[in-house]
Amino acid sequence: xxxxxxxxxxxxxxxxxxxxxxxxxxxxxxxxxxxxxxxxxxxxxxxxxxxxxxxxxxxxxxxxxxxxxxxxxxxxxxxxxxxxxxxxxxxxxxxxxxxxxxxxxxxxxxxxxxxxxxxxxxxxxxxxxx
Numbered sequence: 001x002x003x004x005x006x007x008x009x010x011x012x013x014x015x016x017x018x019x020x021x022x023x024x025x026x027x028x029x030x031x032x033x034x035x036x037x038x039x040x041x042x043x044x045x046x047x048x049x050x051x052x053x054x055x056x057x058x059x060x061x062x063x064x065x066x067x068x069x070x071x072x073x074x075x076x077x078x079x080x081x082x083x084x085x086x087x088x089x090x091x092x093x094x095x096x097x098x099x100x101x102x103x104x105x106x107x108x109x110x111x112x113x114x115x116x117x118x119x120x121x122x123x124x125x126x127x128x129x130x
Contacts, residue, residue, distance in 0.1 A: 006040070006047040007078070010056040010064065011119045014039050017050045020118050024088075024095045025080055048078070073100070073122035077114070080125050085111045088125050097123070 011017040015036045021027050022041065027048065032039035037052040051059075053066065067074060082088045085103055092115050093099060100122065101114035112126040 004046055006049050008049040008051050008056075009119065009121055010053055010066070011050050012053055014050045014052050017117070017119055020095055020097075021048060024092045024097070067120040069116075069120050071120070073116055073120055077122040077124045080123060081128050082125060083127065085113055085125050085127060089113045089115060092117075092123070092125065 009017065015032065018029060018032065018039045018041060022029060025043075027041040027043050030040040030042045030047065037055040038050065040047045040049045056064065065074070080088070089099065089103065096118040097115040099113070100116050101112075103111060103113040105111050108129065110127055110129050112124055115123050115125065117123055
């Protein structure tokens, strides 16, 4: 059996990152360590997790690139589907996100927008593909 179980974002402040996703996307906290260096949110079948840069560094000995606000986001995105893209984009910005690509309607009818979360990770907010 193979199952895609989780995505882990490496962040400087795990609790702050989790609060952004909880407050913006209504994701419940599943778990956070007493040290607040690792946590998980309930987001459906795939868990969205966060690890502190320090904890990640102790696991990834060869190092990794940090997501930085002054640089373009990594070539990967997290996708959140909603019936009201405008409202969710506004809520995300109110909670500390930055608009990266304004709302657009794709030729197939899907409405999309792109934001950067407070840790510079790219998020697509979109309607379902019909």
